[in-house]
Amino acid sequence: MAETYLIVRLSSLGDIIHTLPAAAALRRHRPQSRILWLVQRPGDELLGLVSGLDGVIVRGEKGWLRRLRGRGQTALDFQGLLKSGLLARLSGARRRLGFSGRNLKEPGASFFYTERLPEFAEEGHVIAKNLRLLSLVGVDERSFSFPLLVPEALLAKADADLRRLGWREGEALVLCNVGAAWETKRWSAEGWQGLIPALRRAGAFPVMLWGSPDEEALARTVAAKSGVPLAPYLPIREVFAWLRRTRLLISGDTFALQAACALDVRVVGIFGPTDPRRNGPFDSRDKVVYARAACAPCYQRTCPTVDCLKAISPVDVAGPALEVLAANAR
Numbered sequence: 001m002a003e004t005y006l007i008v009r010l011s012s013l014g015d016i017i018h019t020l021p022a023a024a025a026l027r028r029h030r031p032q033s034r035i036l037w038l039v040q041r042p043g044d045e046l047l048g049l050v051s052g053l054d055g056v057i058v059r060g061e062k063g064w065l066r067r068l069r070g071r072g073q074t075a076l077d078f079q080g081l082l083k084s085g086l087l088a089r090l091s092g093a094r095r096r097l098g099f100s101g102r103n104l105k106e107p108g109a110s111f112f113y114t115e116r117l118p119e120f121a122e123e124g125h126v127i128a129k130n131l132r133l134l135s136l137v138g139v140d141e142r143s144f145s146f147p148l149l150v151p152e153a154l155l156a157k158a159d160a161d162l163r164r165l166g167w168r169e170g171e172a173l174v175l176c177n178v179g180a181a182w183e184t185k186r187w188s189a190e191g192w193q194g195l196i197p198a199l200r201r202a203g204a205f206p207v208m209l210w211g212s213p214d215e216e217a218l219a220r221t222v223a224a225k226s227g228v229p230l231a232p233y234l235p236i237r238e239v240f241a242w243l244r245r246t247r248l249l250i251s252g253d254t255f256a257l258q259a260a261c262a263l264d265v266r267v268v269g270i271f272g273p274t275d276p277r278r279n280g281p282f283d284s285r286d287k288v289v290y291a292r293a294a295c296a297p298c299y300q301r302t303c304p305t306v307d308c309l310k311a312i313s314p315v316d317v318a319g320p321a322l323e324v325l326a327a328n329a330r
Helices: 013-029 043-047 064-068 082-090 107-112 126-137 152-164 189-201 213-226 236-244 255-262 314-327
Strands: 004-008 034-039 055-058 074-077 095-098 172-177 204-209 248-252 267-271 287-290
Touching: 004 013, 004 082, 013 034, 013 043, 013 126, 013 255, 034 043, 043 055, 043 236, 055 064, 064 082, 074 082, 074 126, 082 095, 082 107, 095 107, 095 126, 152 236, 172 189, 172 255, 172 314, 189 204, 189 213, 189 314, 204 213, 236 255, 248 255, 248 314, 255 267, 267 314, 287 314
Parallel strands: 004 034, 004 074, 034 055, 074 095, 172 204, 172 248, 248 267, 267 287
Antiparallel strands: none
């Protein structure tokens, strides 16, 4: 009988993306196994684009506990929280695998594991950390691959929406993603406004991308003062379709950046409170603008000054952006 694996990664969207290479490696090395994923909304929308999964269990959905219990013989907790460890235990999995000690966000989660990865120094990308957990099931994998499939119908809709904004096929579409869940990750309106003229002089077609109401307010401010088109609200799946049509994404450390990296879309990342070596782009063709403030990386969601991002000027971002555009002209 084939082994059943339960991946526990509930949220957030960017962290789910960073777990996809582990799921892909598990599928490659265990082709006959069943692989299930336990997730919270809206992560299930993202997982709907992922190939190689045999099922997705959505926490909170009607009947989810019944679906969870007894489904996984081996549970892998990539989240490292008390609640994710408890859910691995509630699944009834005989083997419950996770990180240990300082590699956990909440060390108490290890109480629920039957096996723990020995502690290690986290000096590389979080994707590599997730792949390392697979060693407990005998899988040694180093490559980053993302089994994402964007349906043609979504691509066609993206094309139509972009044409309504004035984009013409062949133009260098640049998505300027103003948003991030943490206010400390959001570059200022003044920064974006100063960047737009440089993109236009390079012949690019910039569009402001946003997600939440707070992000929309910031994007509208920039759009009103720069004349840049504002994207409509995009569901998660449509963000991936727009990224497929994008020559360059400029973004802080957030879902859109992680999605672009997963789709092999070129990015310029704007980093402040988080470490780009852990969360940033991993392709040598991408660029990172990172103000190395004395207090960074602090991983704080709020800050009275946000000096790290204030230190980044439009010129600091324009240089790498124009370099990437020139290298990827087509």
